[in-house]
Amino acid sequence: MFDEKKLVSKILGRNKNITDVFFAACGGSLNDLFPVHYFIESESKKLHSMCKPARELVLIDSPRWNDKSITFVLSHSGNTPEAIEAAKIAKNNGSFVIAITNDKNSKLNDSSLYDDLIVYNWGKSVSHKDVPMGIEFRIVNEFLHQTEDDYTKYEDMLSGLNQIDSIIENAKNIQKDSAAKFAQKYRKQPFLYILGSGASTSQAYGFAICSLMEMQWMDCAYINSAEFFHGPFEVLQDDKVFVQCINAGKTRVLDERSRDFIEKYHGQLEVIDANKFGMDKIKDSVVDYFNPFVFYEMGVLYRDELSEKRGHQTDFRQYMGKVDYSYESDIK
Amino acid sequence: MFDEKKLVSKILGRNKNITDVFFAACGGSLNDLFPVHYFIESESKKLHSMCKPARELVLIDSPRWNDKSITFVLSHSGNTPEAIEAAKIAKNNGSFVIAITNDKNSKLNDSSLYDDLIVYNWGKSVSHKDVPMGIEFRIVNEFLHQTEDDYTKYEDMLSGLNQIDSIIENAKNIQKDSAAKFAQKYRKQPFLYILGSGASTSQAYGFAICSLMEMQWMDCAYINSAEFFHGPFEVLQDDKVFVQCINAGKTRVLDERSRDFIEKYHGQLEVIDANKFGMDKIKDSVVDYFNPFVFYEMGVLYRDELSEKRGHQTDFRQYMGKVDYSYESDIK
Incomplete structure (x- = not known):
């Protein structure tokens, strides 16, 4: 162990x-x-x-x-x-x-x-x-x-790590119907935007590049919610589809702001809100760091539902592990 | 001054x-x-x-x-x-x-x-x-x-800063025809990928979110060339369009690798190669840091050509500076 x-x-x-x-x-x-x-x-x-x-x-x-x-x-x-x-x-x-x-x-x-x-x-x-x-x-x-003497979050982190499995189980149960409906509706969508922020910026990215690009061959882009208003939002019209990850904790305000704007201007919007999954069991002081666990699993859930509706198995690859894309190491 | x-x-x-x-x-x-x-x-x-x-x-x-x-x-x-x-x-x-x-x-x-x-x-x-x-x-x-006593690149950086204007002028002249052809061919393209790496990862990002999303309302995604082989490349087929920024310097190998793969598997590929613009006037020790200057201007060039062919003025906005998207500051 x-x-x-x-x-x-x-x-x-x-x-x-x-x-x-x-x-x-x-x-x-x-x-x-x-x-x-x-x-x-x-x-x-x-x-x-x-x-x-x-x-x-x-x-x-x-x-x-x-x-x-x-x-x-x-x-x-x-x-x-x-x-x-x-x-x-x-x-x-x-x-x-x-x-x-x-x-x-x-x-x-x-x-x-x-x-x-x-x-x-x-x-x-x-x-x-x-x-x-x-x-x-x-x-x-x-x-x-x-x-670090003044690090005070040790116990809160340990306690959070003991809560996260049950929160994720919750999240999967709560979000499953939405994910299935999303997959049915958008199975032929040519292109999606995935939005997230803070500690789970990387899970919005992973949702895009691993769950959708790699495992579903779907075109998509990831955007940090904090950056949405500084360029990306100009593409928003009613034919565009956005998946908005909403964190619990400090960076939630960033995600809510882009969610509200997309709703107001009629984007097609799928919201995945960590606050609905029981994240209040985790201390406020550390809740930010547990969002990525949840959003990783949400990427998996949506990917699996899309796989079912699109008839595209998640382990099917055209290049990875199948063709040669090696490189000569720079290290001698 | x-x-x-x-x-x-x-x-x-x-x-x-x-x-x-x-x-x-x-x-x-x-x-x-x-x-x-x-x-x-x-x-x-x-x-x-x-x-x-x-x-x-x-x-x-x-x-x-x-x-x-x-x-x-x-x-x-x-x-x-x-x-x-x-x-x-x-x-x-x-x-x-x-x-x-x-x-x-x-x-x-x-x-x-x-x-x-x-x-x-x-x-x-x-x-x-x-x-x-x-x-x-x-x-x-x-x-x-x-x-920092052992920082040795001071003069090389100053010298590079004195070279960069003429390199950028070169780059614009050399790349203009390609940019015009690209704009003609892809003016109705629904979606593009922009690839870059290293110091100009942010310019690939800016090419996508500022030049294309904000100023042309075009859907696109940016990908770090180093990450291409770890998910994103599975979307590659002959109907996909990629703009590959190729750095001069250390990170060039990353960009060349994704360029070669996209070519081999028949992606539609626009290459912008910093090495063609006279970057050898800048010392090897610091050339990496001058790629972003070049690729910022390349984003502008392609945006302007697309603007001409798409009849979409680069300063036309639907939201930025036109509708309210203020937020209540968290700072009291």
Whole structure:
């Protein structure tokens, strides 16, 4: 069983003066890292954090990526070349590398690539505490608790992590009929906009690029709700379709504002509102960080309903894993 | 005349121990800030940087946003409520606020909102050194030069800033015919993808949300080239249209990889390649940071050509500045 206390002791045992955290992954895995990066930016007084597509992070190779840093490398398959490359560079730079994968027999399980390896299970019966986003939050929450005296949200985070599974079950039950109706109505829609903000900006992004583009071959775009009024809203007319994710917590005002405008000007609007799912069980102080768990699952729900109505299986690919799109590593 | 040396002295005169830089703006102005944020992440050993939509930054209100920070607030009109709000919070937090606007009579010109105000001119005859992106690069380049002993790119950056105007003139001349043909061919295209990476990720984004969505009411999505292979590429078939921005410098490999794949699998592809415009006049050490200048102007060029062929004037709006979309500030 993974133990975040032991891991944090191991990190601090090697270097007590950690200043930076780097998050390296691609696509769906990058979405799982972003909320924890957002958490650090929002809560830590000491840590700097960078979260980028793995290969971009490697090409930048920030001067801060050194032995005073921790690097999270996440690859579900454990074989993503960009993630392997990022782990290699992180190790070369002296960073403490935490590699996270679903497959213990993958390329990422090479002891030269990490300081700690976490292999997680995946499936409907696995708690959200024990999948990558939950694991990362547990590690960083523990780290802040042990290293920053005035960090006060430790217990609230732990309590939230114990609530999130039941909230997600709620969310699926409550939203299922809407998702099915949406899928029926928009199964032939040529193009959709997905809106979200704050910690779940990455889940609006993942809804678009993973659930719809990758798994349904549907064209769509993701927009940060905060940016909607600064350009994107000019496309709004009554033939346009928007999925609006509405967070619980501080950034809710951003999502409500774009929702209200789209309604007023007759956009076709699907609202997914985290506040309807029992998020009040989570403390206000930390509720922001639990929105991404919910919206990841909402992307899955809508994708699955669309799959049914469109006759397009979610695991059907034309390119991924089927054709060659390898690249020559920049790392010699 | 704006003098970055004086400004940096003023900042350091107030606090020698600057640790953080915050970038606050919306839409097109946010695009102008991102490359400088990227520059700090890539080059600084001491500074941490955060770049977010202004209101999101305000809602997060990071514990690092304090008297050891500098905040850039950019609003072209000087009246964007989210930018004003960010300046207010930054000042409350004790940050050194640099407010940048095109209009000296705007709301942003209120001495309670900034420590330094920069009013820039705008128009075809103004050098790119003297518009927001250039001004910000000059300030941060000067800051790193004065505060980080091993920062070696000072002269290369200054030299690049002296080259960029002529490179952009080149780029416009070289790309004009392609842009006109593109506009003729795709004037009725329902939907486009814009791809870019690295420092000009924000210019791919701006190409989509400002040039096309706002100014042409065209539906489109922006994708980081590094992310293309991790979901988005599954939509690729011969009816899809992609505009691929190709950087000069380190991140070029990311753009070339998606370009090659789109070509191979018969996507309709418009390539804009910074290497064709004389970017070799700029030192390799800093060329990455000059891509955004070029791609901003390419967005403008394609927008203007589309405007001609679509009969849609670039300053025609249905909502912006025409209907009420104000919000009640969260700041009391």
